[in-house]
Each structure stands twice: as C-alpha cells, then as structure tokens.
Amino acid sequence: DAGITQSPRHKVTETGTPVTLRCHQTENHRYMYWYRQDPGHGLRLIHYSYGVKDTDKGEVSDGYSVSRSKTEDFLLTLESATSSQTSVYFCAIRAGRILSGNTIYFGEGSWLTVV
Amino acid sequence: GENVEQHPSTLSVQEGDSAVIKCTYSDSASNYFPWYKQELGKRPQLIIDIRSNVGEKKDQRIAVTLNKTAKHFSLHITETQPEDSAVYFCAAPGKNAGGTSYGKLTFGQGTILTVHP
Numbered sequence: 001d002a003g004i005t006q007s008p009r010h011k012v013t014e015t016g017t018p019v020t021l022r023c024h025q026t027e028n029h030r031y032m033y034w035y036r037q038d039p040g041h042g043l044r045l046i047h048y049s050y051g052v053k054d055t056d057k058g059e060v061s062d063g064y065s066v067s068r069s070k071t072e073d074f075l076l077t078l079e080s081a082t083s084s085q086t087s088v089y090f091c092a093i094r095a096g097r098i099l100s101g102n103t104i105y106f107g108e109g110s111w112l113t114v115v
Numbered sequence: 116g117e118n119v120e121q122h123p124s125t126l127s128v129q130e131g132d133s134a135v136i137k138c139t140y141s142d143s144a145s146n147y148f149p150w151y152k153q154e155l156g157k158r159p160q161l162i163i164d165i166r167s168n169v170g171e172k173k174d175q176r177i178a179v180t181l182n183k184t185a186k187h188f189s190l191h192i193t194e195t196q197p198e199d200s201a202v203y204f205c206a207a208p209g210k211n212a213g214g215t216s217y218g219k220l221t222f223g224q225g226t227i228l229t230v231h232p
Contacts, residue, residue, distance in 0.1 A: 043204065044222070103149065
C-alpha cells in the first residue's frame with residue numbers, strides 16, 4: 001500500500017462548511033498528489049506537491065487548497081464545500097527512482113458527501 | 116497539458132475471450148504509460164506499464180502495446196476470467212507550463228470490463 005493513510009475515510013458534511021482531508025505517508029516520498037474520481041471523468045488531478053511547501057495546481061483546483069508543512073502529510077482543504085465536490089478523493093505518491101518511471105500508488109480513498 | 120482518450124467506455128466479454136482497451140494521448144513527449152485496475156470500492160492499482168523505448172510488454176495474460184507514431188497504446192487481456200471484471204484506466208504523464216511533469220499522470224475516462232462466466 002506504499003504506506004499511505006487517508007483520513008477520514010468517509011465524511012458527510014453540509015454545504016458551506018470547511019472540510020480538510022489528510023494524507024499521511026511513512027516512506028519519505030517527495031511527490032504527493034490529490035485526485036478526485038467521478039463517474040465518466042476518471043481520475044482528475046486537483047493539486048500536487050513536489051516537496052515541503054512546494055505545491056501546484058492540477059486540472060480541477062478551483063475550490064480547493066492544499067498544504068504540505070512536512071514530508072509525511074499532504075492536506076486537502078475545501079474552504080466552503082459545495083454539492084459538486086461530492087466525490088471520492090484519492091491521495092497518491094510517486095515511488096521509485098526517476099528512471100523507473102512515474103509509478104504512482106494510491107491511498108484507499110476518502111468518500112465525501114456534501115448535502 | 117496532456118489529453119488522454121480511452122475507448123470503449125464499457126466492454127462485455129465471455130470468459131475465455133480476449134479484451135482490448137485502447138487509449139490515445141496528445142503529448143508526443145510522454146514517455147511512460149501505465150494501466151490501472153480498480154475493483155468496486157477499492158483503490159486503483161497498477162497492473163502493467165510501458166516506457167516509450169519499448170513497443171510491447173507482456174505479463175502473463177496481460178500485455179500492453181505502444182505505437183508512438185500514432186500516439187496510442189492498448190491493453191490486451193487474454194483468456195479473460197470473471198475476476199478480471201473491473202474498471203481499467205490508462206494514463207500518461209502530464210506536464211506543467213514549464214514542461215516538467217513532476218510525476219503527474221493524466222488518466223483516461225476508464226473502461227468498465229465485465230467478464231461473463
């Protein structure tokens with residue numbers, strides 16, 4: 001499982017409330033990612049990190065922010081949750097040496113429902 | 116950025132038949148193409164990958180072929196079994212404006228494979 005833990009695994013929240021999802025890894029990986037998965041859209045990148053305090057936007061970053069204050073934790077925050085953010089959120093890490101390719105491993109997922 | 120198109124969206128086969136899923140990509144600089152399998156309620160898991168310096172790679176019943184000229188790659192599953200039923204995703208590296216991928220992957224929309232006993 002590449003040492004990835006996501007929390008919470010399931011959450012129901014109300015529209016307009018802030019939500020933070022946590023991704024914790026134990027193997028000192030430099031690169032971490034947040035994807036969301038929705039039917040018909042596959043997996044879409046929200047934000048990614050290439051080091052402590054180094055983050056950048058993915059293709060669907062509107063309404064989301066991230067922080068990475070230490071190597072092992074990558075936090076995804078929905079500042080004011082909307083129903084369109086109901087989704088399954090996967091954290092991922094890149095493992096292996098540069099020459100081994102961009103092998104990405106996923107966490108178990110966090111199911112978020114915004115009502 | 117990279118654009119990945121995957122077809123078909125659903126595929127139904129009889130046990131023992133072969134299944135083929137195809138993906139196209141847009142960025143000719145992409146050099147790594149993984150395939151993931153996702154069972155219901157589970158995380159996507161890597162099943163096979165191929166680098167751009169290789170045209171084909173095989174692992175038991177699954178194989179991946181790559182045509183760099185046409186910018187497409189395919190997953191082949193032979194002698195399908197009911198446990199092959201899942202959603203399959205292809206992916207290719209995505210780059211930011213500076214031309215660096217940072218290991219990001221752009222995924223296809225997924226193919227729901229159903230293998231009937």
